[in-house]
Amino acid sequence: MQAPDQPAAKPAASVIKPWLxxxxxxxxxxxxxxxxxxxxxxxxxxxxxxxxxAGRYLTLLTDSFYLRVTVATVLLSAGVTLICVVIGYPVAYFLVRKAGRWAGLVIFLLIAPLLTSIIMRTFGWQVLFARRGLVNNFLVDQFGVLSAPLRLANSPEIAIAALVHVLVPFMVLAIATVLQSVDTRLEESAKILGAGRWRTFWEVTLPLSLDGIGTGAILVFMIANGSFVTLVMLGGGLQTLPLMIYQQFNTTRDFGMASAMSTILLVIAVFCLFLQLRLVRRRGA
Amino acid sequence: MRRDWINIALAAFVVLFFIFMLAPILVVVVVSFTAAGYVAFPIPGWSLKWFGNIFAYQPFIDALLVSFQVAIGATLLSCAIGIPACLFLARARGAWAGAIMTFLLSPLSMPMIVIGFASLFFLSWLGIGISFTALLITHTVVCLPYVIRTVAGVYAGVPRSYEEAAAILGANPAKVFWHVTLPLIRPGIMAGSLFSFLTSFDNLPISYFFGSSSTNTLPVVMLSYLEHQFDPTIAALSTLQLAMAVVALIVVDRIYGIDKMTVAG
Structure with missing residues (x-):
């Protein structure tokens, strides 16, 4: 092995091109x-x-059941992405502009959940919303709001909350990275020129941090689109392409159809990757 | 006055956010110490019996061993083919190097379940269908990007002058690599290996397709256990896994200082 771009490369080494x-x-x-x-x-x-x-693709794109699954997959990912933006932006803003000496702690708390296994986090949601979980205990015993425990686990809302929980740290970090590079003097100028707090935010800070939202959104959408473990364990009747692939493989055993669904997921992923590269290139320019 | 009010609202939102982030994790940690025979929160009393229960269930032990072997194997393989690539890519300029980098990182962007499903058929066709080798290969596909991204990131920040100085003083390329480059990029290798190990250890959507009594990884066994039982053993196992990850992170951080590297992205 040799280090690349050796200025004083020996003749023997120059035979080996670094790109090899x-x-x-x-x-x-x-x-x-x-x-x-x-x-x-x-x-x-x-x-x-x-x-x-092309029959399988025709079925996937025309049959109302399969079409609904594809649309549901994209809508779920888009919804999760939107929630991540709305929740993640204030946290990123706090981290960059307000946290001060607490910034280290905020970053630690953001990254710490990434060390836990996906099964642990999903199990945590099941525990919180199980029949004898924290939420039901509060509603039934402490407050007496309900007479019987709710069946909360395994509902689409919990599955969405769990997906947001997994993905929102990526959004916060993506927005914070861009927000960090926004020149605060621009905001001060806007204020000096008479813009109020909200107007400064809407017309200066937010537009300047759109790249961060874009980067985070593509990343979150991409991962949400292929998400599988969370939906298998907490799905609540949601039908998405990854779950259908799992079912086709396990029960129906229609491998051709599962392959076609995989290809559709893949096309969406490649499209996201393409958008991501364009965004990175634009930011680099 | 109004200004303070907005700041307080923002701080309150951030506190709520972290309650949301930590609640599902802390709840599992607490439940793993329950004295009850069922999953309930708050817990009625404290006990360590569920940690003992992990080792009473043989499939957990077998799967733990498989997971360790696959994670270590895939990480070593990723380092073996990934580090050389970084030595070129981190210093190279131009469209080709950029395209190669994008390609080597692209498995990160593809749905894992698609990689798993497609690999099962392809590797079966090659005659290594459901086997340890197949697990090792597919895990390396998704571990490699973590090693490459981290090592290339660290190496890009290392000034060329160190290597140039060594070369001018007469060290051959092998010596330059061993005595200069390798020590400089070691923090990146350790951090990349840690991410790679944790990624492999936590993988379910790929491992699922290669499951058999001798190749079930820990997440696969945990998922199938949860399908039949909802008891605190899974909580205990998860807590143990978290403790392991935290210790590994602290050790690597103490020795090499991960905080100096960008983890974001």
Whole structure:
């Protein structure tokens, strides 16, 4: 192995081009990441009797049941993303502008949940909202609001809360990174020129931090779109593409259909990746 | 006056936010110490029996071993192919290097369940369907980006002058790497390995497709346990896992200072 760009490279070393160092990683991903996905795409367009067919995609995009699942997947991800923006922005603003010496603690509290396993967090929601969980105990015993415990776990609202819980730290960090680079003198100028607090925020701070919201939103949307464990454990009757792939694999065993659904998820992911790259490039320019 | 009011509202919102963030985690930690035979919160008394119960259930022990082996194996493999790539990519300029970097990080952006489902069929076709090797390969696909992103980030911040000085003083490229570059990027390697290990250890959507009695990882066994039982053993196991992650993070931070690196992103 050699360090790249050696100015005083020995003749023996110059035979080895530095870019060759990337070859093992590229080959590995080409073989075990790209090829499986291509193979998966092929399975979705090869018919039962051989020969090519677009039938599965037609079903996915025209059959009202499958169409509803696809739309529900995208809407769920979009909804979770929106909630993350609304909740995450004030926290990011606090972290960058108000936290001061508490900033370290805020960052620690944001990152600490990432150390817990996804099963632990999902289980936590089940405990909070179980029949004998904290919420029901309060409502029934402490306040006597209800006569019998509610069946709260396994409802779409809890699943959405759990998804937000997993994803909102990414949003806060993305917004905070951009907010950090916003020149506070611009805000001061707006105030000196007579703009009120809200107007300064809406017309100066918010527009200048849109890139952070964009970066965070794409990231959150992308992860929410493929989310699986949270929905399996807390789903509450929500039907999304990842859950359908899981069911097709487990019970229906229609692998062609599962492959077609995987490809649709993949196309959405690639589109998000493309948007992400454009945003990064624009910010770099 | 009005100004203070807004600041107080913002601070109150942030406090509520962190209650929301920490409640589901703390509740599990508390439940793992319950004396009750069922999951309830608040708990009626304290006990360590559920931690003992983890070791009474053989599939947990087997899965714990599999998870450790896969996570360590995938991390080592990711370092072996990822670190060399970083040595080039962190210093390279130009469209090609950018494109390669994007490609090597792209598994992060793909839905895990799709990677798992597609890999099962492809690896079965190769004849290594449901096996430890298959787990190792698929986990490396999703661990590699963490190693590359962290190591490249650290190496990009290292001035070239150290390596140039060593080369001018007559060290050959191998010596430069071993005595200069490697010590400089070691914090990145340790942090990247930690992220990679935790990612593998927590993975369910890929491991699920490669499950069998000898290849079930811990999350797979935990999920199937939860399908039949809702008792505090899962809480105890989760707490143990969290304690492990915290200790690993503190150790790596004490030795190498993770706080100096950007974890965001």
């Amino acid at each position: 160092l990337t070859v093992p990683a590229i080959l590995f991903l080409a073989a075990f990441f790209v090829l499986p996905l291509i193979d998966n795409g092929m399975r979705s367009i090869v018919g039962e009797t051989g020969g090519l067919t």
